[in-house]
Amino acid sequence: MAGGEYDVIVIGGGPGGYVCAIRAAQSGLKTACVEGRETLGGTCLNVGCIPSKALLHASHLFHEASHNFARMGLTGDPPGIDLEQMMRYKDDTVAQNTAGIAFLFRKNGIDHIKGWARLTGNGTVAIGDDVYKARNIVIATGSEPASLPGVKVDETTVVTSTGALVLPRVPDRMVVIGGGVIGLELGSVYARLGTQVTVVEFLDEIAPGLDSDVCKAFRRALTRQGLAFILGAEVQRVRKLKAGARLTYAKRGTEDRKTLDAEIILVATGRKPLTRGLGFTEAGGTLNDQGQIVTDEHWRTSIDGVYAIGDVVAGPMLAHKAEDEGMAVADIMAGRPGHVNTGVIPSVIYTAPEIAQVGQTEAQLKADGRSFTIGKFPFMGNARAKSMFMGEGFVKLLVDADSDRILGCQIIGPSAGELIQEICVAMEFGASAEDLALTCHAHPTCSEAIREAALACGPGAIHA
Numbered sequence: 001m002a003g004g005e006y007d008v009i010v011i012g013g014g015p016g017g018y019v020c021a022i023r024a025a026q027s028g029l030k031t032a033c034v035e036g037r038e039t040l041g042g043t044c045l046n047v048g049c050i051p052s053k054a055l056l057h058a059s060h061l062f063h064e065a066s067h068n069f070a071r072m073g074l075t076g077d078p079p080g081i082d083l084e085q086m087m088r089y090k091d092d093t094v095a096q097n098t099a100g101i102a103f104l105f106r107k108n109g110i111d112h113i114k115g116w117a118r119l120t121g122n123g124t125v126a127i128g129d130d131v132y133k134a135r136n137i138v139i140a141t142g143s144e145p146a147s148l149p150g151v152k153v154d155e156t157t158v159v160t161s162t163g164a165l166v167l168p169r170v171p172d173r174m175v176v177i178g179g180g181v182i183g184l185e186l187g188s189v190y191a192r193l194g195t196q197v198t199v200v201e202f203l204d205e206i207a208p209g210l211d212s213d214v215c216k217a218f219r220r221a222l223t224r225q226g227l228a229f230i231l232g233a234e235v236q237r238v239r240k241l242k243a244g245a246r247l248t249y250a251k252r253g254t255e256d257r258k259t260l261d262a263e264i265i266l267v268a269t270g271r272k273p274l275t276r277g278l279g280f281t282e283a284g285g286t287l288n289d290q291g292q293i294v295t296d297e298h299w300r301t302s303i304d305g306v307y308a309i310g311d312v313v314a315g316p317m318l319a320h321k322a323e324d325e326g327m328a329v330a331d332i333m334a335g336r337p338g339h340v341n342t343g344v345i346p347s348v349i350y351t352a353p354e355i356a357q358v359g360q361t362e363a364q365l366k367a368d369g370r371s372f373t374i375g376k377f378p379f380m381g382n383a384r385a386k387s388m389f390m391g392e393g394f395v396k397l398l399v400d401a402d403s404d405r406i407l408g409c410q411i412i413g414p415s416a417g418e419l420i421q422e423i424c425v426a427m428e429f430g431a432s433a434e435d436l437a438l439t440c441h442a443h444p445t446c447s448e449a450i451r452e453a454a455l456a457c458g459p460g461a462i463h464a
Helices: 015-026 042-047 049-067 083-107 181-192 212-224 319-333 362-367 383-387 416-428 433-437 448-456
Strands: 003-011 031-035 111-114 117-121 124-127 130-139 143-145 173-177 196-201 228-231 233-240 245-251 257-262 264-267 271-273 306-308 347-349 354-359 372-378 394-400 406-413
Touching (some): 015 031, 015 083, 015 319, 042 049, 049 083, 049 181, 130 319, 173 181, 173 257, 181 196, 181 264, 196 233, 196 257, 212 228, 212 362, 306 319, 347 416, 362 394, 372 448, 394 433, 394 448, 406 416, 406 448, 416 433, 416 448, 433 448
Parallel strands (some): 031 111, 173 196, 173 264, 196 228
Antiparallel strands (some): 117 124, 124 130, 143 271, 233 245, 245 257, 347 354, 354 406, 372 394
16 A cells, blocks of 8 residues: 655645645645646646637637628638637647646646545545545645536537537537526637527526626627527426437426527536545535535634635635635645735636626625725727727726725726736725826727726726
8 A cells, every 4th residue: 555645735636726736845845736637737727717718719710800800901711610620729728738737746846646535534645545644635626517407418419518628510509508607608619610509597697796787798799799698597408309409498487488409508507516525524524505615714624634725615616716725725834824815806708808807896885885986988999999899898997985995897898807907906905096097008008998997987087
């Protein structure tokens, strides 16, 4: 029976786990990371964030070439779609990144243990027949797709995001169950490639949690791109046909059943914490009603010496949130303070237009009884955005009515995921809208829309 002893064993090699392992090793702790997949990077890098962004990029360029090149005087034969090559490009992108993490493990002297870990008590972890011991154990096992009653996934006709990333051909029709981030991103990929996409959402609006102004503008933009939406609909069942599958749904609160036939049905109804086979509760750990591991403010579980981070604990299921928690926990294990500002965690939807937000929304501030000012600026007033045919959308800045301190921001438009970082830094330092308004922004850039929104919180925007 082989094994070894470590200062830290991290279970899970995703964004939270591998970052935690690297930070711990940089702090001089003898560290190992256990990962069941052949490659590091977790769901995000292998079958989530990174491959989906590769397909989003490729499909966006195809859309631009098909719709906007001629407007710029770029002529030639219209591009075609070689899906097999597109998938190779996606796979190469993933391979380069997973190899990069393996290199970082070697550089920092981290032992990469392949296999599925199980807690066995008293600071021990079993991987197969081997038992390892550690002073500290970090659970970073991530999440898995949530199931839906009456829907059986086979990853060929009825697929999760994993199956949607490896389709052998562009389907004629696709039904997406769920109008959240995953469904909208992958739905927009295939819509750009020519698929007729219908999104079926249980709630009355897509992208739950977004600012209501953004949601409405977002749905209008996606509708113009060819996506269809059925809102307030409850999926009853999915039945496979000889070719494709049939989805049965009813408008929420009624018995009026309708059907949709499609070549592919994508189940994108969210994700749930992955703790199966971990032996966490058997070892004395506690889960909440949502299946999340219960921790204190320092990510300590009810088991002595065991921490948990990322999708498996409470909070948004975001890779960058997991990374921040991973670094904080590594610092704590090394005897330093560890902190994550949960009020300044941005979220991004990588469609076109992009969506990004941080802090509180208008609805949340109203519910809290806060007095606030709104500064709003449309990208149609931004020269750089218009030059790229990306004048759709706006920046919406929310600031405290008395102190002018920034409370939140929502962006729908070009490079929203990059622009939101300026707001994150400003909020981290407690900046005011006036601070942004008095900061010189390069011209012409899309970031000028941030400054204009800040100006709109005071005397008024210049270009609106």
